[in-house]
Amino acid sequence: MEFQFTRSSRKHRIGRGSAKAALVAAGTPELLDDGKLKWVGTDERDRELEIVGVPIEAEDLVLIIYVMPTTFQTGVTDD
Helix, strand or coil: CEEEECHHHHCCCCCHHHHHHHHHHHCCCEECCCCCEEEEEECCCCCEEEEEEEEEHHHCEEEEEEEEEHHHCCCCCCC
């Protein structure tokens, strides 16, 4: 399976090499309700990344649309 990255997937300035390392470390992706695939894995710099891709089965391709460090996620507070 091949991975292609959209320009918007680089919004958080995570390189393709780091994202690919996290994909390998994550193993099998989680299938989301909308058909997208989600991985959570650690890259070579020990950052945990959340990666979301859209499978394009006709071309044996996954279009990576979202790469973000999990430390950037909001909504979790310790109040």
